[in-house]
Ligand SMILES: O=C(O)C1=C[C@@H](OP(=O)(O)O)[C@@H](O)[C@H](O)C1
């Protein structure tokens with residue numbers, strides 16, 4: 001008999017008095033996935049602190065175990081004993097990535113150049129997302145793919161006996177595709193090259209160098225980056241890999257503090273890698289009071305504490321070129337824009353359509369349900385704000401198994417005139433399990449209302 005599907009967990013946010021205090025968001029999700037993957041691949045031990053213990057990352061850990069790595073928690077740290085480059089084992093059962101695009105796509109790259117079979121499965125959200133963007137370059141390297149129509153999960157990969165190194169120009173701005181090709185290149189003889197016309201998050205490049213891979217990056221006058229990795233080299237464990245706080249999680253208390261009158265909040269230890277700071281840049285242009293304090297370096301990355309105070313925001317134009325550096329932050333930017341004077345115009349949003357949900361459609365529907373004036377097109381969104389939040393709220397938002405839609409609209413409810421309900425908060429645990437307790441500790445008024453509908 002099939003197990004009963006778990007019941008949805010609706011959550012409601014009510015207008016908060018003010019938010020205050022200090023908070024520390026969990027480790028960066030992108031870096032956490034890569035730390036487990038490269039630790040699993042490297043020879044010897046990697047000790048990781050600050051790892052995000054969200055469901056997405058734990059699924060990656062389980063997949064790495066299934067291919068031979070030993071991974072165990074040791075107090076506040078995680079110890080990973082890797083297999084050595086080229087020595088992953090064929091997994092005996094399907095690898096289940098749950099809701100996680102990053103875990104699934106990067107692992108496809110990791111195993112796509114191995115002469116063995118690996119099957120990938122995921123939840124209903126992940127099973128709708130396009131995998132062809134990763135499978136196409138893997139096919140060029142000699143990988144065989146058996147997939148559902150449209151290159152969706154479940155699918156099985158079988159790499160070639162010897163993979164062909166390729167030169168691959170990214171057809172879309174995607175760090176996941178870039179990373180998958182570079183990881184496949186680790187097991188191909190010779191040099192595998194990725195050309196990215198627009199820079200995307202660079203964690204894979206930085207961490208590959210940290211684990212001892214031979215990798216070079218050249219940037220041309222137009223900003224295009226050419227990244228070359230030498231395959232079949234040796235990777236070694238990292239004794240002390242520190243994962244900084246996730247700026248994509250920090251975005252929620254950050255925007256909440258900006259829009260709830262009287263707020264004064266410090267968010268500590270946030271990753272400030274320039275490929276991830278588009279939201280902070282945009283909010284500062286909108287007039288946000290965000291002071292970056294205590295700037296320092298941790299684990300080869302710049303980090304700092306964000307001191308945020310409630311601010312009078314004004315609408316701005318957010319250029320399409322900025323999208324890769326804030327791609328996961330548009331839903332919560334739309335919420336900030338709902339409280340800004342005038343129009344905020346966001347362009348270049350095509351990639352939002354293929355995230356955990358069609359985020360552009362989900363944001364537009366959530367704004368509509370809560371009385372926020374907006375217009376949306378194929379790849380753009382214009383939000384017309386109302387600083388006092390008058391007339392806003394009162395709606396229920398369909399989250400479509402998307403953690404960022406859930407958290408963004410709960411933030412809206414903290415400042416809107418009427419409460420905002422999200423239909424299901426379960427997916428918040430994929431990236432930010434502490435969200436409810438952290439927001440509540442700052443003064444957020446969030447309630448689990450699962451019992452109401454029963
Ligand atoms: O490489 C990564 O860790 C990620 C890249 C982005 O996806 P795309 O590469 O599809 O833009 C982002 O949306 C995702 O949350 C994490």
Ligand SMILES: C=C(OP(=O)(O)O)C(=O)O
Pocket residue numbers: 056099100101102103328355356404431
């Ligand atoms: C898009 C996201 O993640 P993923 O692609 O890993 O599912 C996200 O966390 O917003």
